[in-house]
Amino acid sequence: xxxxxxxxxxxxxxxxxxxxxxxxxxxxxxxxxxxxxxxxxxxxxxxxxxxxxxxxxxxxxxxxxxxxxxxxxxxxxxxxxxxxxxxxxxxxxxxxxxxxxxxxxxxxxxxxxxxxxxxxxxxxxxxxxxxxxxxxxxxxxxxxxxxxxxxxxxxxxxxxxxxxxxxxxxxxxxxxxxxxxxxxxxxxxxxxxxxxxxxxxxxxxxxxxxxxxxxxxxxxxxxxxxxxxxxxxxxxxxxxxxxxxxxxxxxxxxxxxxxxxxxxxxxxxxxxxxxxxxxxxxxxxxxxxxxxxxxxxxxxxxxxxxxxxxxxxxxxxxxxxxxxxxxxxxxxxxxxxxxxxxxxxxxxxxxxxxxxxxxxxxxxxxxxxxxxxxxxxxxxxxxxxxxxxxxxxxxxxxxxxxxxxxxxxxxxxxxx
Ligand SMILES: [Zn+2]
Numbered sequence: 001x002x003x004x005x006x007x008x009x010x011x012x013x014x015x016x017x018x019x020x021x022x023x024x025x026x027x028x029x030x031x032x033x034x035x036x037x038x039x040x041x042x043x044x045x046x047x048x049x050x051x052x053x054x055x056x057x058x059x060x061x062x063x064x065x066x067x068x069x070x071x072x073x074x075x076x077x078x079x080x081x082x083x084x085x086x087x088x089x090x091x092x093x094x095x096x097x098x099x100x101x102x103x104x105x106x107x108x109x110x111x112x113x114x115x116x117x118x119x120x121x122x123x124x125x126x127x128x129x130x131x132x133x134x135x136x137x138x139x140x141x142x143x144x145x146x147x148x149x150x151x152x153x154x155x156x157x158x159x160x161x162x163x164x165x166x167x168x169x170x171x172x173x174x175x176x177x178x179x180x181x182x183x184x185x186x187x188x189x190x191x192x193x194x195x196x197x198x199x200x201x202x203x204x205x206x207x208x209x210x211x212x213x214x215x216x217x218x219x220x221x222x223x224x225x226x227x228x229x230x231x232x233x234x235x236x237x238x239x240x241x242x243x244x245x246x247x248x249x250x251x252x253x254x255x256x257x258x259x260x261x262x263x264x265x266x267x268x269x270x271x272x273x274x275x276x277x278x279x280x281x282x283x284x285x286x287x288x289x290x291x292x293x294x295x296x297x298x299x300x301x302x303x304x305x306x307x308x309x310x311x312x313x314x315x316x317x318x319x320x321x322x323x324x325x326x327x328x329x330x331x332x333x334x335x336x337x338x339x340x341x342x343x344x345x346x347x348x349x350x351x352x353x354x355x356x357x358x359x360x361x362x363x364x365x366x367x368x369x370x371x372x373x374x375x376x377x378x379x380x381x382x383x384x385x386x387x388x389x390x391x392x393x394x395x396x397x398x399x400x401x402x403x404x405x406x407x408x409x410x411x412x413x414x415x416x
Contacts, residue, residue, distance in 0.1 A: 031061035031178035075170025079199025082150030083180030105130035113139025150202035213358035329369035346406035
């Protein structure tokens with residue numbers, strides 16, 4: 001069933017997806033890639049054209065804008081957020097979005113990859129979407145509905161509110177961030193610049209999904225320094241850092257505590273990168289858990305194993321530096337569930353059953369919540385993200401747009 005938002009949502013997603021905005025974790029700059037600003041600048045123009053106020057592009061690459069409160073309405077300031085970058089995980093160069101109007105329920109084929117098939121067999125949710133308008137890429141790239149669907153949803157909701165000044169709502173702040181996919185989306189200045197009492201990222205999957213629980217995350221850098229010597233005269237002198245690194249890896253709980261052996265609420269220690277030579281090598285880990293205690297235990301275990309390896313070879317130096325990345329947003333949200341409850345009510349109001357599994361990852365909202373802006377994550381409809389089968393239903397995006405509109409009106413009613 002087509003809604004009043006479908007055409008605008010579809011056109012925006014197609015327009016935004018065609019702009020390459022892939023982020024790059026190896027780049028030290030902020031934003032990590034200048035191409036992200038191509039979309040950010042377009043959003044600035046579009047926001048100004050639709051009558052949004054205080055439209056800015058910050059020097060850390062985030063687009064900010066205000067939709068003023070309806071005159072006479074006192075309410076908390078609500079932020080609506082999405083990220084402009086696409087994942088470095090898959091080719092995102094020259095995305096050619098394709099609209100499959102009134103999807104027939106069968107297999108979708110791709111012009112640029114004749115062997116590729118998208119069907120209810122490899123993406124079961126598609127079976128529920130017969131009759132919807134489905135958007136995919138052309139077979140050789142990701143689509144980037146993650147998170148340009150979120151951008152489109154926030155933009156269409158904003159335009160609807162600006163075009164219908166009689167709808168009662170408080171002040172709304174929009175933010176479109178870069179570099180979410182590489183975990184650098186939330187600049188330390190963002191909470192103050194956003195100025196929201198609470199916010200929502202539109203960066204989730206199936207309709208009804210409201211997420212307020214993410215991993216807590218630390219990163220660990222283990223450095224092993226051996227003793228280098230000429231190999232011809234190395235007897236009783238050389239200490240090979242690579243052998244010690246291999247030993248350390250062997251002592252890790254590989255069968256019980258890795259991403260590939262855990263699920264649901266279990267945490268892990270993941271060796272993500274290892275580089276070096278006989279003289280010195282570095283091992284980069286990420287540590288994940290839903291609980292503070294669990295996360296601390298993973299760090300303590302890694303420290304212990306490093307000490308044990310060091311004890312086998314006093315001439316070597318083994319250090320393990322652990323640094324916090326982000327924290328489970330539940331710690332803050334469970335103290336005041338209002339933002340989550342509003343989102344749940346908004347879902348029910350548009351006929352959706354709110355649900356939400358904890359996500360085994362983080363969002364921009366994890367950092368923002370920790371920094372004082374409670375920010376649960378709301379669905380957009382995106383599916384099979386970060387690969388060539390990525391797809392989204394325009395009608396699912398319309399549901400998310402309606403949820404956004406419902407929740408800003410509900411937020412206006414909560415303020416006593
Ligand atoms: Zn995303």
